[in-house]
Amino acid sequence: MSSDRVLMEVRDLTVDYVGDTSIARAVNGIDFDIREGEAFGLAGESGCGKSTVAFAIARLTRLPGLVSGGQVRLNGDDVLKFDKARLKAYRWREVSFVFQSAMNALNPVIPISEQIMDVIETHNPELGEKGARARAVEMAGRLLGEGSDGASLVNLAFELAISRPPTESERAAAIGV
Numbered sequence: 378m379s380s381d382r383v384l385m386e387v388r389d390l391t392v393d394y395v396g397d398t399s400i401a402r403a404v405n406g407i408d409f410d411i412r413e414g415e416a417f418g419l420a421g422e423s424g425c426g427k428s429t430v431a432f433a434i435a436r437l438t439r440l441p442g443l444v445s446g447g448q449v450r451l452n453g454d455d456v457l458k459f460d461k462a463r464l465k466a467y468r469w470r471e472v473s474f475v476f477q478s479a480m481n482a483l484n485p486v487i488p489i490s491e492q493i494m495d496v497i498e499t500h501n502p503e504l505g506e507k508g509a510r511a512r513a514v515e516m517a518g519r520l521l522g523e524g525s526d527g528a529s530l531v532n533l534a535f536e537l538a539i540s541r542p543p544t545e546s547e548r549a550a551a552i553g554v
Contacts, residue, residue, distance in 0.1 A: 385411040385434075385472070390447035392426070392433050395440070403429045406447070435472060436464055469500045493517075 392404040404426045411417045419427045432438045434449050436456065449456040451471060459467055490513055497509040504512060 380413045382413040383410045384413050384452060386448070386450040387430075387434065388448045388450075390430065390433060390449065391445050392429050392438065393443050393445045395443055403442070404433065435468055465500075469496070 387407060387409050389406045389408060390404055391402065391406055394401045394403055407426075407430060409417075419430060421427050429438075429442065432442070433444045434456070436459065438444055444457060451467065456467065490510070493513045493516070494506070494509040497512050498504060498506065501509070501512070
């Protein structure tokens with residue numbers, strides 16, 4: 378359940394793509410708030426600027442893209458002015474995205490559990506491999522509504538990869554039994 382407390386404020390966000398002789402405005406003064414406990418989805422037609430907004434909020438915009446105006450505030454702090462260290466903490470721990478081609482971002486020859494644990498270890502090196510696995514299992518359990526017994530990661534991997542639950546033999550092989 379969301380509260381009235383605003384975590385992120387986006388005001389008059391403007392993003393342009395700069396060419397040699399022209400500028401294309403991709404996002405023109407968008408405003409929205411994201412409240413504590415709220416899952417926020419940005420929907421629209423293909424090419425309307427959804428990914429451009431997400432990249433701007435995460436400070437991932439690269440040339441020829443340019444955040445040319447507006448504000449992005451997290452708990453009152455100006456995200457567009459974060460230094461490198463603060464930006465690294467902001468991404469993943471405080472904000473994360475599922476982009477429209479997320480399935481293409483997963484490597485089909487590396488187990489999904491390993492890919493998830495790699496991200497967790499990168500952003501939380503103090504956890505180590507065992508701690509990262511425990512966190513990944515906890516996250517998968519929350520997504521799937523199951524207990525965090527290790528099978529959650531296997532179930533999540535199968536659901537994402539082939540849209541069906543794993544068989545018992547597939548689950549045993551994936552867990553390493």
